[in-house]
Amino acid sequence: MAFQDKSALTFKDLTNLRIFLLGPPRVESSSGLLTIPRRQARALLYRLATSMQPIPRERLCYLFWPDESEASARRHLSHLITHLHLALPDPEPFIFVGDQIGLDPQRVWSDVATFEHLCANLSRQGFGPQPQEKGSPISQVLITALEQGVRLYQGAFLEGFSLPTLAEFEEWMIQQRYSLERLYLLALGELIERTSAQGKIESAIFYAQRYLDTDPLAEDVHRRLIELFAVTGNRNAAVRQFETCTRTLERELGVSPLPETHAAYQDALEGRKSLKWVGKRPGNRGRGWRCPLLVAPKSWRSLRKRFRKHEEDPKR
Structure with a gap:
């Protein structure tokens, strides 16, 4: 078509x-x-x-x-x-x-x-x-x-x-x-x-921030934002974003950020610009850009919490 x-x-x-x-x-x-x-x-x-x-x-x-x-x-x-x-x-x-x-x-x-x-x-x-x-x-x-x-x-x-x-x-x-x-x-x-x-990093940052305004539990978007701030050289913003991500996940889901998010944070601290992902499709769509389910917010939060627990320990 x-x-x-x-x-x-x-x-x-x-x-x-x-x-x-x-x-x-x-x-x-x-x-x-x-x-x-x-x-x-x-x-x-x-x-x-x-x-x-x-x-x-x-x-x-x-x-x-x-x-x-x-x-x-x-x-x-x-x-x-x-x-x-x-x-x-x-x-x-x-x-x-x-x-x-x-x-x-x-x-x-x-x-x-x-x-x-x-x-x-x-x-x-x-x-x-x-x-x-x-x-x-x-x-x-x-x-x-x-x-x-x-x-x-x-x-x-x-x-x-x-x-x-x-x-x-x-x-x-x-x-x-x-x-x-x-x-x-x-x-x-x-x-x-x-x-x-397209290299329009400021635009990407703007859209990622809008995404998190609606869905603050989307850890993949927090991680993207950390990487985007690192690309611009704004290490302080990257650190603040990681701290925001950590607080939100602990408060709402009782979990810590995934290893991938810690790695993006460490890259930002050490001044490494993680360009390898920019412009590429996420490797595992199931772990990226999660969207809200058609359920009530409390039920959705509970489902996400259980899913995150499974991500951290698939045997559970």
Whole structure:
């Protein structure tokens, strides 16, 4: 399949309505920030804006009114759509396809849909720069798309928003939150490798720091950052990063850094610049760029702790 430049397909400036869901949600029009009074109406708009694809009414009814009859749930859905029609300045933001409801992508822009669009080629590309890319524009096109994508990620999906009385909606929201966070971390991992390969060490450092802002338990990224600081000759920063890594792992997982991390730290102390890894795919993907599982944070932390114990002593 030919590589497509997804970065060219961002219609934010051409639409009447802009919906931001990565971070605290907000809705904007050409006249400014919009206020939609009913929380459930906002939730419906957010659900439609997440995929920007028409959704069957039956699925929406189950998401918001799982215990009501189909007829009653459909009436409630119609009322919410009417409420949104009145609250939104665009007279025709919706599209109706048979029994499905969606938002018109020619009139509505969504940061989530654009973010996923920009990162879509991650699943088709190998991790890090590939041999077949030598002398081609593919690498820079992908980097540009991923850079635009990670700029859109301003925080967790629907940060600060909840519908505690609707378990189905809450479950959907949590699943989306972790799925989008995983894609964000994959994009950052790719950017770290590709900018390093181009010799853009400061950019690689920036993306590694953003990665750790979201996932401070990612020891492989701490180690990359130690090595990157060593490459720039900033030994003090490398030492501080190792100390941060050590404190975080001991506090959250009750473990010490792996021997590889100690080795990177020792190299930094002695002024050795570990360039051998820069621009190369990690030798063991299973030990590198770990992304969050789709589980609750406490469960995820427990799983990571057990995995780290296994790494240190595989016989346990």
